[in-house]
Amino acid sequence: MRIAYLTGEYPRATDTFIQREVAGLRKLGVEVFTFAVRRPGDEHMVGDEQKAERDRTFYLLPPKLPKLVGSHLKLFLSSPRRYLRSLKLAWSTQQPGLKGLLYQLFYFLEAGILADQIRVQHIQHLHNHLATSSGTVALLAAELGAFTYSFTLHGPYIFFEPYQWRLDEKIKRSLFVCCISHYCRSQGMIFAPAEKWNRMHIVHCGIDPALFEVVSHIGTGKRLLYVGRLAVVKGLPILLESLAKLKSAHADLALTVVGDGPDRVQLEQMTQELGLSEHVRFVGYQSQSEVRQHMQQTDIFVMSSFAEGVPVVLMEAMAAGVPVIATRIAGVGELVEDGVSGYLVPPGDTESLGDRIEALMTDTEARSRFGKAGREKVEQEFNIHLEVARLHQILIYAVQGKVEAVRPEPGSLPSRSEELEMQV
Numbered sequence: 001m002r003i004a005y006l007t008g009e010y011p012r013a014t015d016t017f018i019q020r021e022v023a024g025l026r027k028l029g030v031e032v033f034t035f036a037v038r039r040p041g042d043e044h045m046v047g048d049e050q051k052a053e054r055d056r057t058f059y060l061l062p063p064k065l066p067k068l069v070g071s072h073l074k075l076f077l078s079s080p081r082r083y084l085r086s087l088k089l090a091w092s093t094q095q096p097g098l099k100g101l102l103y104q105l106f107y108f109l110e111a112g113i114l115a116d117q118i119r120v121q122h123i124q125h126l127h128n129h130l131a132t133s134s135g136t137v138a139l140l141a142a143e144l145g146a147f148t149y150s151f152t153l154h155g156p157y158i159f160f161e162p163y164q165w166r167l168d169e170k171i172k173r174s175l176f177v178c179c180i181s182h183y184c185r186s187q188g189m190i191f192a193p194a195e196k197w198n199r200m201h202i203v204h205c206g207i208d209p210a211l212f213e214v215v216s217h218i219g220t221g222k223r224l225l226y227v228g229r230l231a232v233v234k235g236l237p238i239l240l241e242s243l244a245k246l247k248s249a250h251a252d253l254a255l256t257v258v259g260d261g262p263d264r265v266q267l268e269q270m271t272q273e274l275g276l277s278e279h280v281r282f283v284g285y286q287s288q289s290e291v292r293q294h295m296q297q298t299d300i301f302v303m304s305s306f307a308e309g310v311p312v313v314l315m316e317a318m319a320a321g322v323p324v325i326a327t328r329i330a331g332v333g334e335l336v337e338d339g340v341s342g343y344l345v346p347p348g349d350t351e352s353l354g355d356r357i358e359a360l361m362t363d364t365e366a367r368s369r370f371g372k373a374g375r376e377k378v379e380q381e382f383n384i385h386l387e388v389a390r391l392h393q394i395l396i397y398a399v400q401g402k403v404e405a406v407r408p409e410p411g412s413l414p415s416r417s418e419e420l421e422m423q424v
Helices: 016-027 048-056 065-078 080-092 097-120 133-145 167-173 182-190 194-199 236-246 264-273 288-296 312-319 350-361 364-381 384-399 416-423
Strands: 002-009 031-038 125-129 148-153 177-179 200-202 223-227 254-258 280-284 300-303 324-327 342-345
Touching: 002 016, 002 097, 002 133, 016 031, 016 048, 016 384, 031 097, 031 133, 065 080, 065 097, 080 097, 080 133, 097 133, 125 133, 125 384, 133 148, 133 167, 148 182, 148 384, 177 182, 182 200, 194 200, 223 236, 223 288, 223 312, 236 254, 236 264, 236 350, 254 288, 264 280, 288 312, 300 312, 300 350, 312 324, 312 364, 324 350, 342 350, 350 364
Parallel strands: 002 031, 002 125, 125 148, 148 177, 177 200, 223 254, 223 300, 254 280, 300 324, 324 342
Antiparallel strands: none
C-alpha cells in the first residue's frame, strides 16, 4: 500500500506523534510518502529522527514556477471537467472576505502540486493531520487528482471556527476520519451527517511505553516539569501564579519548562516579576531523548492549558510513572482519571492548581500510586503499537476494500483488548 501523509509543517519538534505514526506504518509494510506545506525551521531539528524525516519530505512551498504551472496544466488537460469541478469546490469552501479568497487561491495552487506528485508516484491514498489549512489543501488535492483522502481530527482550534474551515465538507468528502478522543469525535459528529458517523474512528495519538523508564518516588517531591509550546493559551501564567503562592512555604520548589514559542519573552518576564527566577528554568526545545531524561528527573508533571486535544506529553509523563496534574478540558479526562492516575483541575483556577501541586509534593504514596496507574493506562489505551495497528486495519478496509470500504461491520475491526493480546 502506498499512501501520502500531509500536514502544515513536518517534522516539527512538537508533532512527534505524527512521526511515530509514520514510522509505525512503515514497519507494517506501508509505503508512506511525507508531504508538508512548509519546511520547518532548524529550531525543530532537535534530533536525528527529525533531520532524517525533513530530508525525505516533499515541501509544497516555496513553489517553483515551472513546477506550479506544469502541475496544474497536466491536471487540466487530463480532465478539464474535473479541474473545473475542483475550482468550484475551492470557491464554495473559501473563507469570507478578500483575504479568504486569496488564501483559498493559494491552497488551490498548492493542492495542484500535491495532486500531481501523488499521481506521478502512483500513491493510492492521502491522509492529512490537522484539518485546518493543510486539510483544505488535502480536500482540494483529492478532488483534483481523483483519489481518496482521510484525515485525523485533533482539535481544539478547528472547533473554534468549524464553519470557516468547512469541517462539514471535509468530513463529508473524506473516506474516513480518525478522531483522537471520544470528545473530539462527538464534536466532529455535530458537523457530519449521521450516515458518516460510522466512518469516524477513535485512533489515539500514542507513544511507545517501552522507551520510558518508570520513576521511583521517595520523600518530598518538589521537582515540577512542563513540556509544550510557550504560548499564553497553554495556561503557563496560571502555573506561575500558583508557584508564586507556594514558594514561601517551599523554598526548594523547582519547575523546568521545556519548549519554546511566541510568548517565551513575556513568560520569562513574568517569572522575574513574580520572584520565581530561582525556581523556574527555561530550557527551550529538546529532543525526544532529552525529554525522556527530564521525565526521569521530575516528581510531578503539570499542564495548565486552556485548549488541548489529548496531550501526548501527558502520555509520556504517565508512561514514565510521573503523576500528572492537568486541566479538565476536552479529551484530557479520557486519559487522566481524577484521583486515580492524577489530578484534574478547573482551567484558569490558580488556587485549585496550587492546592493539588502542594498535595502531591507532600504525599509520596499518592505519587507512586498515580504513577503506576498512569503507566498502566498508557500501556493499554495509548500505546503507539496498538494505535498504529488499528489505523493500519482501517486503511486496509477502507483503501484496499477488503470489506465495504467506509462501513466496517461491528466486530470487523479488532477491539483494543484484542489488539493488546496480538502484540503480546
